[in-house]
Amino acid sequence: MANENLINRDSTCFFTAIEGEFYANCSNKNLQNAPNISGLIYPIVGIDLSINLLSKFPTNLPKTLKYLNVSANSLDRLSRHDIREYPQLIELRMSKCKLKVLESHSLNGSQLRYLDVSGNRQLTLSVLKNISCDLSESFIETLILDELQCPIGPSIVLTRNHVKCLRNTSLKMLSLASNRIVYLDVYVIPTLPESLTVLNFSDNKLTMGLYASQFGLLKSMKVLDFSYQSRIPVQNFENIECTYTEKNCKTEETEREGSEREPKIYDIHPSIYTIYLPQSLEKLYLHDYTVDPKPYRYDAFISYAAENETFAIDVINDLERKSNLKVCFHSRDFIPGTAIADNISNAIQNSRRTVCFVTSHFLQSYWCMFEFNMARMVSFYSRAGENVLILVLLEKYPAHKMPLDMLELMQYNSYLEYPGNFVDKESFTSQLAKHL
Structure with a gap:
């Protein structure tokens, strides 16, 4: 769980501490060069530089780096000296770049446990x-x-x-x-x-x-x-x-x-x-x-913003009473005294699907977006790439204000809109139940 006292922002990156380790999120900042963050008091172990304009593999990052994401940049080459700059690197994500060459021996001697190209x-x-x-x-x-x-x-x-x-x-x-x-x-x-x-x-x-x-x-x-x-x-x-x-x-x-x-x-x-x-x-x-x-303990975990709770509870009641589905949601099923992040992780891991009721309030909520990103990570790490997320759009929202990860998910996977073409909430709930 992130320690709120150790979260800071600067003009380029968002810094956070998770379980005593420090991470920098510099994603989607139109960066042409990696920021110089080597002089920070706390050692950075993870950096997300995805969705930027980098044309060369960054070599000026902290040597303590364990996790690096440079996906969706303009990198065209990984040379045999690039990875050696980071002797502790165990996870490297380079998907959807413009790679043409991975030089022979470019990964020799690395500590990598995870590689995505x-x-x-x-x-x-x-x-x-x-x-x-x-x-x-x-x-x-x-x-x-x-x-x-x-x-x-x-x-x-x-x-x-x-x-x-x-x-x-x-x-x-x-x-x-x-x-x-x-x-x-x-x-x-x-x-x-x-x-x-x-x-x-x-x-x-x-x-x-x-x-x-x-x-x-x-x-x-x-x-x-x-x-x-x-x-x-x-x-x-x-x-x-x-x-x-x-x-x-x-x-x-x-x-x-x-x-x-x-x-x-x-x-x-x-x-x-x-x-x-x-x-x-x-x-x-x-x-x-x-x-x-x-077997999963729940058919679905429902993620929603507090402002949309009345609608969410109505849908949950219909899913459980009329479709005989077992649903998990935080106000009823989270364990008191357990860290919020741990409750969320357990709920998603123990549910066959995660349903996100997406509104402007959802996108502005730290914990709602945490749930969305956690479900994406479960898809990658625990479900062999199987998409566990079902997005339900409850209001029209400008696409350019949505996170790119969510837009990409909507591009390649089906999603529901409400009211959309549904004549009433009952027909919407029935369709949602079929997806679950």
């Missing part, structure tokens, strides 16, 4: 070979490489060479969604590290192949996502910068590929295959079918 389509999936070999002796636990391949153009065959360097790591989550992967070499699944608990291949071009019979080899697996294969992309490609052919990323590992055997690929008829699942599995998404054996 998704949404950099000029890299292409060939970068996986360099990244995996750079991290072969690291502490990496989460690797997110979604949307690296152009959504149109040639498809990709994923081979053992892409992942073999990860074999002896402690990797827990690997996400390769939306990369036009059309086949898996039969050696891919057996080569993945035994520590893997979350594997995401959603939104690719995979058919039902021999890989499906190999799932049982993933002894620690909890979440497998192979959903939405062969889906036709619907986005506008005019403004997407991407590379249609794989770059020639040469390292000692990749230069030997020519002498290795051709990938073996087998398709099996979907009516006769048998899938052996690991006993540890908790959730399986397979070609648009979901198996969800994990």
